[in-house]
Amino acid sequence: MEDKTYAVIYARVSTSTQDYNHQLKSLRDFAKKNSYIVLKEFKEKISGAKKIEERQALCELMEYVKENNVNKILIFECSRLSRRPSDFLNIVEELNELGVSLHIIQNGLETLLPDGKVNPIAQLVIGIIGQFNAMERSLIRSRMQAGYENYRENGGVVGRKEGYVKPDIDYRKGYYKEIYLLEKGNTLKDVRAITGTSINTLRKLKAKFVS
Numbered sequence: 001m002e003d004k005t006y007a008v009i010y011a012r013v014s015t016s017t018q019d020y021n022h023q024l025k026s027l028r029d030f031a032k033k034n035s036y037i038v039l040k041e042f043k044e045k046i047s048g049a050k051k052i053e054e055r056q057a058l059c060e061l062m063e064y065v066k067e068n069n070v071n072k073i074l075i076f077e078c079s080r081l082s083r084r085p086s087d088f089l090n091i092v093e094e095l096n097e098l099g100v101s102l103h104i105i106q107n108g109l110e111t112l113l114p115d116g117k118v119n120p121i122a123q124l125v126i127g128i129i130g131q132f133n134a135m136e137r138s139l140i141r142s143r144m145q146a147g148y149e150n151y152r153e154n155g156g157v158v159g160r161k162e163g164y165v166k167p168d169i170d171y172r173k174g175y176y177k178e179i180y181l182l183e184k185g186n187t188l189k190d191v192r193a194i195t196g197t198s199i200n201t202l203r204k205l206k207a208k209f210v211s
Contacts, residue, residue, distance in 0.1 A: 007036040007072040007103075010061055011043040012080045014185035017210065018045065023076040030105050031074060040064060047187045048083035052091070058082075062091070065100050077106040078129055079185075092126065175205055182210045 009027045011020035020043050031038050042064075044057035052058060058081075065073065073095065075081050081102075082088040092111055095102050101112035107129075109122045172179065178201075181191045188202045 005034070005036045005071045006039050006069055007031055007074055008039055008061065008064065008070055009041040009043075009074050010058070010081065011041070011076065012048060012057075012185075013045050014047045014187050015206075016045050017206065018185060020045075023080065026076055026105065027074045036072065036074075039068065039070065047190075048079050048081075048185070049187070049190065051084070052082070052087050062094070065095070065098060070100055072101045072103050072110075074103050074105060076104075078104055078126065089127065092123075172209070175201070178202060178205055179209050182206050 009024065009031070011023040011027065013020050013023075024041065024043065028038070030036075042057045042061040044055060046055055046057075052062075061073070064070070078088065081091060092102055096111060096118050099112070099116055101110050103110045104126075107125070109119075109125060111119055111122050111126070113119050175197065178191055178195050178197050181194060182188075182202065182205060186194075188199050188206070191197065191202050192199055
């Protein structure tokens with residue numbers, strides 16, 4: 001008789017205006033395809049840059065796997081669990097000690113091998129992804145801030161002429177990167193740090209284009 005695999009699902013989006021339906025559907029379909037028994041779903045709307053102790057659903061998940069017979073945690077992609085590299089790696093290490101495998105379905109990575117041993121390839125790739133994302137975010141933020149300051153120092157004026165209303169198509173063309181980052185669940189503060197776009201403009205873009 002084949003052993004049953006018990007799993008829990010975790011989904012996260014950054015803001016209250018977003019939803020995690022796409023994540024949940026993908027994770028449920030993945031579990032069904034692999035004949036996993038889903039014991040519980042955890043979901044929350046909070047920035048992935050928040051510390052672990054500030055994230056209620058994530059804390060509840062960690063307590064749940066300690067108290068129940070859970071084999072796998074299913075997440076859509078790495079940043080859903082945490083955007084803080086150190087927190088992400090700490091969670092993975094704790095799960096390894098508990099014998100619970102974290103499966104990141106978008107990347108096809110699983111932290112434990114079928115025999116319960118740590119998957120060295122997954123550990124390496126996850127570490128690289130986390131460090132690369134942190135470094136890239138820092139570099140982009142520094143470049144954009146330097147460019148923004150240079151623009152201001154050379155007489156550049158931030159804002160638009162009084163009475164001007166930009167058409168939606170122009171918003172999409174001029175702010176495609178901001179809209180993309182907002183759709184990915186980044187906070188207004190993070191997108192501002194990356195792109196240099198004002199919070200007011202980002203708030204309007206989010207209201208117009210991010211469901």
